[in-house]
Amino acid sequence: MKRIVIFASGSGSNAENIIKFFNHTKTATVTNVLCNNEHAKVFDRCKRLEINCLHFNKDDFSATNKILNLLKNEADYVILAGFLWRIPQKIVAAFPNKIINIHPALLPKYGGKGMYGMHVHIAVKENNESETGITIHYVNENYDEGAIIFQAKTQLNEQDTPETIAEKIHLLEQRYFPKVIEEVILSTNE
Numbered sequence: 001m002k003r004i005v006i007f008a009s010g011s012g013s014n015a016e017n018i019i020k021f022f023n024h025t026k027t028a029t030v031t032n033v034l035c036n037n038e039h040a041k042v043f044d045r046c047k048r049l050e051i052n053c054l055h056f057n058k059d060d061f062s063a064t065n066k067i068l069n070l071l072k073n074e075a076d077y078v079i080l081a082g083f084l085w086r087i088p089q090k091i092v093a094a095f096p097n098k099i100i101n102i103h104p105a106l107l108p109k110y111g112g113k114g115m116y117g118m119h120v121h122i123a124v125k126e127n128n129e130s131e132t133g134i135t136i137h138y139v140n141e142n143y144d145e146g147a148i149i150f151q152a153k154t155q156l157n158e159q160d161t162p163e164t165i166a167e168k169i170h171l172l173e174q175r176y177f178p179k180v181i182e183e184v185i186l187s188t189n190e
Contacts, residue, residue, distance in 0.1 A: 002028040002185050005075035007083035008035050010117075012042025014081035014102065014173055019049050021178035027185050031074045034067065036085055062088050071095065079181060080139060084116055089141050099139035099146075100184060102177050104169045106151055107135040111144030121162040121169070131155050132165060134172045136180045150180045 004022065008015045012033070019030045033046050033053040046053035060066040068091055071078060078091070080101040087099060103111060103120075110120045110132075124132045133153035138146035152175075154168045 001026060002076040003074060004028050004030045004077050004079055004181070005071055006030060006033045006079045006081050008033055008040065008042040008081050009037050009084045010040050010042065010082045012040065012045040012082070013170070014177055015042055016045045016049060017174050018079060018081060018178050018181065019046075019051055021182070025182060027182050028077065032070070034070075036061070036083070058085075061085065065090075067091070068094060077181070077185060078139075081177070082117075086113075086143055087139050087141070092139060092141050097138050097147075097188070100149065100181060101137055101139050101144075101146070102173055103135045103137065103144055104132075104166075104173070105135065106131070106133045106153065107137065107144055107148060111135075113143050115144070118162055118166065121165040124156070124165055125160065125162050129156055132169065134169060134176065136177060149184060150176065152176050 006015045006018060015033055022028050022030055030051055033042060033051055035042050035053060035055055038055045043053050056067055072094065078095055078099040092099065105120045105124065110123055131153050133151055135148055136150040137148045140146040152172045154172060
């Protein structure tokens with residue numbers, strides 16, 4: 001059984017969905033959730049789900065090898081579920097094609113530094129897009145530039161607001177993210 005470590009920065013709804021999904025498979029198990037925001041709601045979710053959730057800071061992540069060493073000991077795959085920091089090169093190098101992110105738009109549109117959450121949905125609305133969606137992709141050293149694994153689309157209409165767009169994206173994330181992670185693990189299983 002493969003081991004997954006999830007990185008999160010916020011409420012943790014995608015992290016919870018992934019944890020629950022893999023609780024019912026023999027493919028993988030979530031060993032830890034790591035969070036860079038000590039006030040994030042993901043800590044409450046993890047406590048309820050009885051999953052270890054560790055807070056870390058920039059030094060732990062980039063300046064030292066604390067997080068890298070934890071990942072080497074605890075993870076076969078690293079999943080970014082609403083995690084906002086760029087992954088350091090040393091972690092990317094240690095987990096080639098084993099770090100997976102979900103982005104709330106159809107990359108390459110609306111990607112890059114600062115394009116997350118409502119920022120994306122507002123930009124999509126302001127540009128009068130007729131569709132948007134999610135992109136699940138491998139992580140490299142640049143924001144949202146790793147190879148695309150999967151995309152799912154949803155149609156938009158003039159009545160959509162950034163909030164309704166966010167709801168549509170959330171439904172796609174919940175439906176597809178855990179399944180695509182499992183497919184990647186099964187396809188790369190040694």
